[in-house]
Structure formats: structure tokens, C-alpha cells
Amino acid sequence: MLQAYVREHLLSGNGRFICGSYAECRASRSGFPFHPGQMSHVGRHYDLEVEGRAMRIVVLGQEYGQARECVDLAGRSEMLARSAAAGFRGRNPHMKGVTSTLRLLLGRELGDDEEGERLLDGHVFDGCAQVNYLLCTALTAPRSKDAHGGGRGHSSVAMQRNCAPHFLRTMEILQPTVIVVHGLGLRRWMANALPLPPAGDTWETVRIAGKPVDLLTFTHPSAGGHSGWWGTTPRTRYLRETVAPAISAFLERS
Numbered sequence: 321m322l323q324a325y326v327r328e329h330l331l332s333g334n335g336r337f338i339c340g341s342y343a344e345c346r347a348s349r350s351g352f353p354f355h356p357g358q359m360s361h362v363g364r365h366y367d368l369e370v371e372g373r374a375m376r377i378v379v380l381g382q383e384y385g386q387a388r389e390c391v392d393l394a395g396r397s398e399m400l401a402r403s404a405a406a407g408f409r410g411r412n413p414h415m416k417g418v419t420s421t422l423r424l425l426l427g428r429e430l431g432d433d434e435e436g437e438r439l440l441d442g443h444v445f446d447g448c449a450q451v452n453y454l455l456c457t458a459l460t461a462p463r464s465k466d467a468h469g470g471g472r473g474h475s476s477v478a479m480q481r482n483c484a485p486h487f488l489r490t491m492e493i494l495q496p497t498v499i500v501v502h503g504l505g506l507r508r509w510m511a512n513a514l515p516l517p518p519a520g521d522t523w524e525t526v527r528i529a530g531k532p533v534d535l536l537t538f539t540h541p542s543a544g545g546h547s548g549w550w551g552t553t554p555r556t557r558y559l560r561e562t563v564a565p566a567i568s569a570f571l572e573r574s
Contacts, residue, residue, distance in 0.1 A: 321493045322360070322362060322393065322490065322493045322494065323393055325489060325490070325493060326359055326392065326393060329486070330357065330359065330455065330486065331357050331359060331390060331392050335390045335392065336390070337356045337357035337389075337390055339356070339357075339455065339482075339486075341478075341482035341483075342356060342456075344478055344482065345456060345476070345478055345479045345482055346456075348476035348477075348478040348479060349458035349474065349475075349476050349479070352458050352459060352460065352474055353387065353458070353459040353461070353462050353463065354456065354457070354458050354459075355384070355386070355387050355388060355389045355456060355457045355458075355459070356389055356390065356455070356456040357389055357390035357391065357455065357456065358383065358384045358386075358388060358389075358391050358396075358452065358454075358455055358456060358457060359391055359392050359393050359395070359396050359455065360393060360396060360449060360450060360451040360452065360490065361393070361396040361397045361399070361400045361445070361449060361450040361451075362393060362397070362449045362494070363397070363400075363442075363445060363446040363447050363448050363449065364442065364446050365439060365440055365442065365446045365447045366446075366447065366448065366449050366494070368447050370426065370427065371427075373574075374497050375425070375426075375447075375497055375498070376449075376494065376495060376496045376497045376498070377422065377425055377447065377448040377449070377496065377497075377498055377500065378448065378449045378450075378451050378491070378494060378496040378498070378499045378500070379418050379421060379422070379448050379449070379450045379451070379500050379502065380451050380452070380453060380499055380500065380501045380502065380506065381414070381450070381451075381452045381453070381502050381503065381506070381540075382452060382453055382454060382473055382475070382503055382505075382506050382509075382540075383452050383453070383454035383455075383456070383457045383470075383473050383475065384452060384457050384470060385457055385459070385469070385470020385471045385472070385473050386457065386463065386465060386467065386470055386471070387457075387459070387462070387463045387464060387465040387467070387471075388465045396450075400445045400450060401443075401445070403415045403445070404437070404442075404443040404445050407432075407434065408432035408433075408437070408554075409432060412468055412469035412470075412542070413469070413541050413542045413549055413551035413552045414469065414470065414502070414540070414541050414542045414551055415551075416541065416551045416552060416553070417502065417540075417541020417542070417550060417551025417559075418445075418448075418450065418502075418541070418551075419437060419444065419445075420541075420551070420554055420559055420563070421500055421502075421538075421563065421567070422444040422445070422447065422448055423436055423437070423444065424563065424564055424567040424568070425498070425500070425567055425571070426439070426444065426447070427571065430554040430555075430559065430560070430564065431554050432553070432554055449494055449496070451487075451490060451494075453480075453483060453487050453506060453509055453510065454473070454475055454479055454480070454483050455483055455486060456479065456483075457470075457471075457473055457475075458473065458474045458475055458476065458479065459471045459472065459473065459474060460472045460473075460474045469542070470542075480509045480512060481512055483512075484512035484513035485513070487510075487513045488513040488514065488528075491513075491514075491528050491529075491533075492528060492529045495528075495529070495531070496528075496533055497533065497534065498533065498534040498535075498536065498570070498574075499526075499533060499534070499535050499536070500536045500537075500538070501535060501536065501537040501538070502538060502539075502540045502541060503539065503540040503543075504537065504539055506540075507520065507535075507537045514526050514528065515527065520535070520537065522536060522537055522538070522562070522566045523535070523536055523537075523566055523569070523570055524537075534570060534574060536566060536567065536570060538550075538558075538562065538563050538566075539558065546558070547562075550562075550563065
């Protein structure tokens with residue numbers, strides 16, 4: 321269903337970006353590098369069950385932060401497959417943080433070993449959907465599409481508002497049981513699409529299409545400050561003292 325939605329509203333079958341809000345969003349960031357049409361990854365084992373309980377995990381980020389344009393669902397999954405093949409040490413801090421988040425949600429210990437990243441006949445990335453709230457990236461400076469990791473995004477209020485319906489429809493189609501939000505500011509953007517109060521706890525519940533969905537919000541794995549770039553290794557303080565206990569409590573009580 322997501323593929324059908326993408327082809328009808330976002331990327332045509334011939335790879336042309338057809339979002340009706342593109343012109344307004346592009347104009348809102350005229351003069352900045354702007355890269356449209358960056359779709360989601362949906363793992364082939366997304367519809368997981370863990371100990372008899374549905375576990376459909378969406379890991380939510382802001383935007384690619386990369387100079388790639390008109391990337392379809394398959395193209396995004398190829399990017400995740402390359403990150404999986406690189407091993408923990410070969411990933412950027414964001415994807416290391418995604419890896420640690422997934423290990424915890426699957427009831428595994430933190431670490432950088434390959435065994436802990438295996439899932440069925442593939443990788444833990446196959447067991448999630450990685451979705452970005454924004455489907456286009458406005459950058460503060462030009463960036464190569466082959467650069468490792470993401471650059472600094474410079475989205476506008478118009479971009480955040482116009483992507484809300486696409487984000488909501490994506491969630492309605494994917495029907496996640498848990499959404500992990502990487503970025504405190506990103507949670508505020510989500511109020512454009514979901515009935516969220518201005519501030520929330522690390523763990524809260526939101527209703528999507530009439531069904532309750534758990535929402536876990538952490539700082540971005542690449543953020544500095546008090547969280548200290550927690551995606552860089554499995555040993556960072558924020559990961560072990562904030563992320564891990566919150567996910568453990570969620571698994572015990574949900």
C-alpha cells in the first residue's frame with residue numbers, strides 16, 4: 321500500500337517528484353541546496369512478532385540530510401543494506417544509534433558484534449521501517465550525494481507543515497506498534513500531523529487511525545550537548561542511562 325501511495329502522490333513510476341506542495345516548499349528555501357523526493361525504507365521483516373506480540377517498529381528521523389534526489393522505497397532500502405553490510409564500526413553515528421535502538425527493542429544486549437545484529441535471514445534493519453518526517457532536504461551548504469552521514473538540515477515551517485499529511489498517511493499504512501523518535505525538535509513537528517501536547521514524556525501514547533501507538537522520544541544519536549553523541553558507541557552514557565532503561569521499561573509494561 322505504501323508503494324501505491326508513493327507512486328500516486330510523491331514519486332511517479334518514472335521517478336518524477338509529483339508532490340503538490342513541492343513548489344511552495346522549494347520557494348520557502350530558495351537560495352539553499354534543496355533535494356526532493358527522499359522516500360522511506362520498509363524492511364522485509366517489518367511485520368515482526370516478538371514473544372507472540374506484534375512489534376512493528378518505525379524509527380523516525382527528520383530528513384536524509386543528503387544530496388540525493390528522487391530516491392524510491394527500493395533505493396532507500398538499498399542504502400540501508402549497504403549500511404548493514406558496513407558493520408557497526410563502518411556506520412555513521414546516526415545509523416549506529418538506530419542499530420542500538422533496534423537491538424534494545426528486540427530484547428538484546430548493547431554491543432557492536434555482528435551476531436547481535438542478525439534477524440532471521442538478514443539484519444535488524446530488515447525488522448523496521450526507517451521513515452523521515454520530511455521527504456525533501458534543504459541544506460545549509462552544498463554537499464556531495466556520496467558524503468558519509470547527513471548534513472545540517474535547514475527546513476522551513478512550510479516544509480514541516482506540508483509533509484504532515486504524507487507522514488500521517490505513511491503511519492496509517494504502516495500501522496506501527498511503536499515509533500522511536502530521534503530528535504526532541506522532531507517530536508514538536510509531529511504535532512502538525514498527530515494530536516500531541518506541546519511537551520511530552522520519553523514514553524507516551526498517541527492514537528493513529530483510532531489505534532494506540534507507543535511513542536518513544538530521544539535526542540538524535542548525532543546530537544551533542546547533554547546526550548553526548550550517544551550513537552557513536554554502545555557505551556555512551558545517554559544510551560545506557562536514558563535510552564536503554566526507557567526501552568526496557570516499555571518492553572516490560574507494554
